[in-house]
Amino acid sequence: MGGTTRTERTDGHGRLGSALSGLAVAVGCLLFLGGFVWGALVYQPYTVPTDSMTPTVMSGDRVLAQRIDGADVRRGDVVVFTDTDWANAPMIKRVVGIGGDTIACCDADGRLTVNGTPVEEPYLRHQGWGGGKTASPTGFSATVPDGHLFLLGDQRGSSQDSRVHLKEPGQGSVPRSTVTGRVDAVVWPFGGLVDRPQGFAALPGGISRPGPAEPLAWAVAGGAALILGGAAYGPLAKLLGRSRARRRT
Known part of the structure; x- marks a missing residue:
């Protein structure tokens, strides 16, 4: 058949x-x-220059920073910026205050406050200052001018950040226009995504959305x-x- x-x-x-x-x-x-x-198109690679953001990112880490406009920056973001009054070279710090904010440290429980609201910062993993219970080894207070950002390192014991520049115009803040990227991931050695901290989520404007690093x-x-x-x-x-x-x- x-x-x-x-x-x-x-x-x-x-x-x-x-x-x-x-x-x-x-x-x-x-x-x-x-x-x-x-x-x-979306990301720019950077090498972390110092230990000021330990333990979130370490000196020598290769990170991916999403190309963004300074106007898109939110509190809690880890940003790459270049300011001639600092080092005139790309630096990486965490944004803790935006224009109009009053930043102070520390409250009775050792926390950073933004407009009087205490912020939990679990990413600090305290390195020993103040008995390991305070957000900064030195107290400070500053009001952030409009269009500016107040920046701190996660290694608060040694970071050269906005606290060092408090006596300068702007009380240590930098213009939003200095920001070139927001750090989304550590690619070498592999460290995964850099989380958006929930401690700032309840403040006006909230926190930024995750970048496209994971779907990419x-x-x-x-x-x-x-x-x-x-x-x-x-x-x-x-x-x-x-x-x-x-x-x-």
């Missing part, structure tokens, strides 16, 4: 498998290369997996075919 032979069925399956593997490679290339292009990483990883899986189909199919042929003989 004129039924379909085993060879015809096998060839049909082979053609379908080859088509699917080719599609997987094509989609994988799109995701993989698209992820890198997307990342290059999934796109690149998924693309690589599809490329490898699709490319492996041909050799695996041939190997299985030979194995079946030996069993039939």
Whole structure:
């Protein structure tokens, strides 16, 4: 009778498998290369210059900073900025105050306050000053001018930040226009995403949304997996075919 032979069925399956593997490679290339292009457009890599942001980021870490306008900065963001009155070189600090805020430290429980509201800062992981219970080894107070940002390091015992510049115009703050990026992730050595601190979330304006680092990483990883899986189909199919042929003989 004129039924379909085993060879015809096998060839049909082979053609379908080859088509699917080719599609997987094509989609994988799109995701993989698209992820890198997307990342290059959105992010700028930086090397952390000092230990002032320990333990959030360490000296020598390679980080990805999302390219943003200074107007988009929120309290709690870890930003890259360049200010001629500081070092005239890219620096990385945490924003704790924006224009109009009064920043002070410390309250009765050793916390930083913003407009009188205490802020929990779990990222400090206190390094010993004040018995390990205060947000800064030295007390301070400042009012941030409009269009400016008040910046502190997470290593408050040694960070050269807005506290050092309190006697200068602006009481240590820097213009928003000096900001070039917001740190989203540590890529080497791999440290994952830099979280948005919830301690500032209840203040007016809230905190910034996470950047696209995570979906970008999934796109690149998924693309690589599809490329490898699709490319492996041909050799695996041939190997299985030979194995079946030996069993039939």
